[in-house]
Amino acid sequence: MSPVTLLALLGVTLTLSRIQALTCQKGTLNSVYNATELPLRWTTGQEDCEEGWGCQDTLMLIHNGPQVNVVITKGCTQAEDQEARVTEHRAGPGLSIISYTHVCRKANLCNDLANSVPLWTPSSTAAPAPEGTQCPTCLSRDECKESGTELPCPAGLRHCYNGILLLNGGGISTSLRVQGCMAQGGCNLLNGTQEIGPIRVREKCNPKDFLTCQSGNKLQFGPDVSRKPVEWTVSGNKMCASGEACQETLLLIDAGHKPLLVGNKGCASSGTQDFTATFIHSGPPGVLVASYYHVCSSNGCNRADNSSVLLNVLPSPAAPAPGSLRCPACVDVFGTCQNPKVITCPMGSTHCYKGNIQLTGGGLSATVTIQGCMAKPAKSLLKNTQNIGVLSVNENIEGEPAPKGGVAPAPYLAWMVGLGLSLALWCGVFCLPF
Ligand SMILES: *[C@@H]1O[C@H](CO)[C@@H](O)[C@H](O)[C@H]1NC(C)=O
Ligand SMILES: *[C@@H]1O[C@H](CO)[C@@H](O)[C@H](O)[C@H]1NC(C)=O
Ligand SMILES: *[C@@H]1O[C@H](CO)[C@@H](O)[C@H](O)[C@H]1NC(C)=O
Numbered sequence: 001m002s003p004v005t006l007l008a009l010l011g012v013t014l015t016l017s018r019i020q021a022l023t024c025q026k027g028t029l030n031s032v033y034n035a036t037e038l039p040l041r042w043t044t045g046q047e048d049c050e051e052g053w054g055c056q057d058t059l060m061l062i063h064n065g066p067q068v069n070v071v072i073t074k075g076c077t078q079a080e081d082q083e084a085r086v087t088e089h090r091a092g093p094g095l096s097i098i099s100y101t102h103v104c105r106k107a108n109l110c111n112d113l114a115n116s117v118p119l120w121t122p123s124s125t126a127a128p129a130p131e132g133t134q135c136p137t138c139l140s141r142d143e144c145k146e147s148g149t150e151l152p153c154p155a156g157l158r159h160c161y162n163g164i165l166l167l168n169g170g171g172i173s174t175s176l177r178v179q180g181c182m183a184q185g186g187c188n189l190l191n192g193t194q195e196i197g198p199i200r201v202r203e204k205c206n207p208k209d210f211l212t213c214q215s216g217n218k219l220q221f222g223p224d225v226s227r228k229p230v231e232w233t234v235s236g237n238k239m240c241a242s243g244e245a246c247q248e249t250l251l252l253i254d255a256g257h258k259p260l261l262v263g264n265k266g267c268a269s270s271g272t273q274d275f276t277a278t279f280i281h282s283g284p285p286g287v288l289v290a291s292y293y294h295v296c297s298s299n300g301c302n303r304a305d306n307s308s309v310l311l312n313v314l315p316s317p318a319a320p321a322p323g324s325l326r327c328p329a330c331v332d333v334f335g336t337c338q339n340p341k342v343i344t345c346p347m348g349s350t351h352c353y354k355g356n357i358q359l360t361g362g363g364l365s366a367t368v369t370i371q372g373c374m375a376k377p378a379k380s381l382l383k384n385t386q387n388i389g390v391l392s393v394n395e396n397i398e399g400e401p402a403p404k405g406g407v408a409p410a411p412y413l414a415w416m417v418g419l420g421l422s423l424a425l426w427c428g429v430f431c432l433p434f
């Protein structure tokens with residue numbers, strides 16, 4: 001074969017693949033709108049598909065009285081061509097689900113639906129009959145408020161739906177809490193639908209599947225936090241994944257000077273049984289490390305509102321007879337101990353401790369540096385403990401080789417000192433994105 005023939009063949013191949021590879025509209029949207037804002041229109045980006053792939057267009061409306069959840073996904077697909085189709089998965093009045101799906105290869109950007117008009121008629125916002133059943137009505141990607149809005153149902157609807165829709169695929173991954181009016185009872189909003197375009201849909205109606213928990217972190221220093229209860233409330237709420245429970249974790253570290261209290265509230269991984277426990281990981285005469293962990297499974301049950309849950313079970317500090325050993329004492333989250341105070345250790349102390357504990361989990365990441373008194377034979381504060389409540393813990397004792405995979409103290413802690421933040425540190429500074 002001559003080089004010219006080979007080039008010609010290559011040229012043909014390249015031309016062919018250029019014909020076959022499509023450019024499609026690309027984009028996703030998943031958002032709740034006031035029904036009065038519909039119909040909507042939109043613009044999208046583009047993407048180049050692999051050879052042989054088509055363009056897909058999916059629009060889904062979940063309509064619930066005054067609100068509509070709009071889901072759009074567009075992009076390349078391996079699915080076969082499919083005529084544009086409007087499907088009423090659950091007809092109104094009351095809760096309704098309707099979709100538009102289309103797969104095409106006839107031209108670039110053929111997935112060109114640009115508004116919700118094909119699915120939206122003004123009649124679908126018909127006013128409900130003034131009398132009859134009332135249902136809590138909600139459409140939310142967070143929780144439905146416990147004392148939510150009760151709205152009258154359209155005439156003839158006698159059942160209240162209370163569930164969660166799980167949507168996955170086509171770049172959409174979401175849980176949608178739904179409460180509203182239906183003609184029939186039970187957990188059957190989807191009416192047998194399992195897929196809408198590339199999106200797999202499921203529903204669950206057991207309240208255990210959409211538990212809402214209090215959520216947030218709190219770090220607090222203070223001379224008295226190991227003796228006097230301090231407030232432990234958080235402003236956030238979080239809807240947990242299916243099967244998860246609520247948890248609250250409180251950790252106290254006291255080296256005899258400026259103790260630290262770390263609190264976390266949120267979801268506990270699925271399969272965790274309900275329980276309440278307190279632990280004394282390390283105690284007098286040396287550094288005190290103690291924790292409280294509570295797991296429960298009803299809405300907002302992680303609601304201990306002050307630190308007495310832990311303090312009440314600590315051994316009362318009998319005035320310790322001072323020994324002869326003196327150690328620097330310090331608990332800090334700024335990478336190093338800023339202002340250790342040299343203290344006289346209680347009788348029985350045999351050496352000084354210096355190290356740090358890395359805390360991660362529940363949206364929190366911090367390295368707590370610790371110096372204080374210690375009694376033989378203990379060298380470690382945490383022994384082999386790897387978790388304190390929802391927090392993963394990793395202790396590094398100075399002078400011992402750091403365990404493999406240890407993380408260096410985070411630089412943003414030093415940055416916080418520069419900003420001169422107060423010593424009560426809240427989530428927002430410390431929180432990692434979930
Ligand atoms: C929806 O919009 C209408 C008119 O703009 C307004 O009166 C109504 O309060 C809104 N409803 C909700 C739930 O925001
Ligand atoms: C449920 O689905 C069936 C078949 O898919 C359809 O004929 C019926 O109208 C749907 N019911 C409602 C209430 O939407
Ligand atoms: C702390 O909480 C307990 C119950 O959890 C309550 O009895 C007590 O009064 C609270 N103390 C303070 C100081 O808020």
